[in-house]
Amino acid sequence: VFQGCGGLVSVLIVFVWLGGNQVSPLRPICDLRVLEHFIREAQDSEVIMRGCRGGCGAMKSYFVPLTSVDFAFWEHIDVHEQAVEVQTGLSLLVQALSTAMKAVSNSRLASALDNNISNIHSLSQILSTVLPDDSAPASTQSQEVSSLPELLQVQSSFLRGKVRLLLSAAPACQRQNS
Amino acid sequence: MTKMRSDRLKIVFMLCLAFITIGGQHFESKVAQLLRDETEDIKCFVEVKDLTCFWEEEEERNNLHDQYTFTYSYENKNKMACVVSSLSLLASNKTVFYCKLPKTPFFTPLDVQVFRDGRMLYSRSLNAENFLFLDSPRNLTVMSSEKEGQLNVSWLPPLLKYIDDSMIYEVRYAVEGSNMGKVEVIKVSTMLSLLGLQPDTRYKVWVRVKPDGVAYKGYWSAWTEPVLGVTQPSDMDPLIMLLVLFIGLILCLLSMTVIMSHHKFLLKKLWPDIPTPEHKFPGLFTIYKGDFKEWMSQNNGSMWGRSVHVYTEELPSPLEVLSEVSLTSHGTSQREERQAVEEDEEKESERSDSGLTDRWREPPEAYCLVEQLRALQENPESLSQSLLLQSHDTYVTLNQNSQGDDERQVDDVFEETLPLQMLFTTAGTTSLNTSHSDLSSLQQSLGSGRLSSQSSFEYPNHTWPPKGPGYAYVAVTDSGLGRHRMYTNDYKNEIFLHKWPLSGQHTQSRSESCMGPVW
Numbered sequence A: 001v002f003q004g005c006g007g008l009v010s011v012l013i014v015f016v017w018l019g020g021n022q023v024s025p026l027r028p029i030c031d032l033r034v035l036e037h038f039i040r041e042a043q044d045s046e047v048i049m050r051g052c053r054g055g056c057g058a059m060k061s062y063f064v065p066l067t068s069v070d071f072a073f074w075e076h077i078d079v080h081e082q083a084v085e086v087q088t089g090l091s092l093l094v095q096a097l098s099t100a101m102k103a104v105s106n107s108r109l110a111s112a113l114d115n116n117i118s119n120i121h122s123l124s125q126i127l128s129t130v131l132p133d134d135s136a137p138a139s140t141q142s143q144e145v146s147s148l149p150e151l152l153q154v155q156s157s158f159l160r161g162k163v164r165l166l167l168s169a170a171p172a173c174q175r176q177n178s
Numbered sequence B: 001m002t003k004m005r006s007d008r009l010k011i012v013f014m015l016c017l018a019f020i021t022i023g024g025q026h027f028e029s030k031v032a033q034l035l036r037d038e039t040e041d042i043k044c045f046v047e048v049k050d051l052t053c054f055w056e057e058e059e060e061r062n063n064l065h066d067q068y069t070f071t072y073s074y075e076n077k078n079k080m081a082c083v084v085s086s087l088s089l090l091a092s093n094k095t096v097f098y099c100k101l102p103k104t105p106f107f108t109p110l111d112v113q114v115f116r117d118g119r120m121l122y123s124r125s126l127n128a129e130n131f132l133f134l135d136s137p138r139n140l141t142v143m144s145s146e147k148e149g150q151l152n153v154s155w156l157p158p159l160l161k162y163i164d165d166s167m168i169y170e171v172r173y174a175v176e177g178s179n180m181g182k183v184e185v186i187k188v189s190t191m192l193s194l195l196g197l198q199p200d201t202r203y204k205v206w207v208r209v210k211p212d213g214v215a216y217k218g219y220w221s222a223w224t225e226p227v228l229g230v231t232q233p234s235d236m237d238p239l240i241m242l243l244v245l246f247i248g249l250i251l252c253l254l255s256m257t258v259i260m261s262h263h264k265f266l267l268k269k270l271w272p273d274i275p276t277p278e279h280k281f282p283g284l285f286t287i288y289k290g291d292f293k294e295w296m297s298q299n300n301g302s303m304w305g306r307s308v309h310v311y312t313e314e315l316p317s318p319l320e321v322l323s324e325v326s327l328t329s330h331g332t333s334q335r336e337e338r339q340a341v342e343e344d345e346e347k348e349s350e351r352s353d354s355g356l357t358d359r360w361r362e363p364p365e366a367y368c369l370v371e372q373l374r375a376l377q378e379n380p381e382s383l384s385q386s387l388l389l390q391s392h393d394t395y396v397t398l399n400q401n402s403q404g405d406d407e408r409q410v411d412d413v414f415e416e417t418l419p420l421q422m423l424f425t426t427a428g429t430t431s432l433n434t435s436h437s438d439l440s441s442l443q444q445s446l447g448s449g450r451l452s453s454q455s456s457f458e459y460p461n462h463t464w465p466p467k468g469p470g471y472a473y474v475a476v477t478d479s480g481l482g483r484h485r486m487y488t489n490d491y492k493n494e495i496f497l498h499k500w501p502l503s504g505q506h507t508q509s510r511s512e513s514c515m516g517p518v519w
Helices: A002-023 A032-051 A072-074 A077-105 A107-130 A148-169 B002-037 B236-261 B263-270 B290-312 B332-353 B357-361 B364-378 B380-384 B407-416 B423-433 B437-444 B492-509
Strands: A063-067 A143-144 B043-047 B048-054 B070-075 B080-084 B084-089 B094-100 B109-116 B119-127 B140-142 B151-156 B167-175 B181-187 B190-196 B202-212 B227-230 B319-322 B396-397 B451-454
Touching: A002 A032, A032 A107, A032 A148, A063 B263, A072 B002, A077 A107, A077 A148, A143 B437, B002 B043, B002 B084, B002 B094, B048 B109, B048 B119, B070 B084, B070 B364, B080 B119, B140 B202, B140 B227, B151 B167, B151 B202, B167 B190, B181 B190, B181 B364, B236 B263, B263 B357
Parallel strands: none
Antiparallel strands: A063 A143, B043 B048, B048 B094, B070 B080, B070 B109, B084 B094, B109 B119, B140 B151, B151 B190, B167 B181, B167 B202, B202 B227, B319 B396, B396 B451
């Protein structure tokens, strides 16, 4: 698993590096376009979910991270704490998505979910590279959702919010002129 | 770390202050705009970092915000209340109630409800990050480019920290005074070059901004105030270009005319013809393929005829032979000459049948000359005497007499050849054979013409009649006999004109001439 993840991350790094040179003077791994790509794919899963008519997963409850962001509050939080919260949340999402995928018989939805899972794995790798997660995983708050659409919505919101804010605010990814 | 945090807080506070002072204007305009565009009953938008939801005042209600209750909740939390405010729009003369959430949670579904008098009026669930209503871009500037038909547009994004990398812009430009505008969409970058514009034209430019829709979504911002820009004038004025083309065309035509009029001369200079002798040898190269022998054989007669004709063009003239013999000691010889002349007369009379009698009457001195010549033949030693030609020497004119009238003879002379008269041959060929080379040459050219001579006796002692202009004399000397007989040729018609009037005189002096040369 780690070898696969490592290979995938290395490919992603190359991809980001090739794409990143055109626009951002940041480190290639800090390029938000990779995250935005993942976000779009998470939103695609929501679209597929909305169009799903059969075999769209049983009604099941999932434990998902909290996605709400209060900018005023968020900016006061230490970046490492942010990193811990984000990593914990990503792992929760992976667990939930994996559980949901087992219950989905729709092939298109299942493949989308599988894609999302791999994306989250890549994100975890990227973030751990940018922000070394030294501290132990704290007990983060979580919430419970009762359906797959809600789960997908949480995933999308989490990626667009906390993950993105963390990546853009990571010290290693800050631009030198700012 | 704490210092960084305090710095960030200061920045945020300052920004908030700035937005409070400036944002008021924007708020009203945004409300007004959404009032027009948004179809939902309760309209919400996020300005900077706070969500504002507003609804239009129902009519028939005079009381303001007391009646309304605004609640919101998210993430299964308890409902929270929000203070309702009212706003009177001056432009549309409407009143709206709005509530601005103090802490807006993003990236989570937000449930908003509006109650009035305990009754729920409106309810809506939305994610705040999807309703961003940004301010218009700042500091729009339009600059003329050095290139033709191009304008450089630049601006600054609205002040929004966490979203500055995910904005898209729309640039609208139109000719001043025109309603037809074009739109250009540009992502992230805050500058744009407008291409393909008309030169030397004033353009208006507007810009607006919107979140790119990946992480954040929202409404288009309001257009900025238009900024004017002028494009560079075209380098080449079309009138000047036309003039230049016209002048160029005229010059070309002139040069063409000159070349065409002198094209032969120029062609000769640049590509000279190789001279060929073909015009002198007609048919040599075309018919006979350069075979000169063949050509000669074919064209021989005509060529010579032509050459002879050429010679005739040179007007062969009658040969006038002048005798210069001064024979003072020819007394005895004269008698012999007289006899010879008499013999000649007889012979000549025989030949008078040919119609030459009249002619022969004229030059009695011809006989004298023959007699003189005979005398000279018989008495070579008499020739040792001086034979210098004197002015009053006798001279013999040789011409070809036609069978017709004598009067025509004058004209005939120049038209035909003039062979020497057979007189000398008949009188004494043998005697003459041994004589002058000149005479012999003359004999060769003898034809059937007659000899008519004219005496010069009537012009004694240097009274040579002026013969008029154009007389030419050729002296033919005889060196065989040791004497110098000089013969002159007259080329002109005047000879014969002079002859006729003298003919009478000749006859008169005939008897005298036979006596001998009188000089």
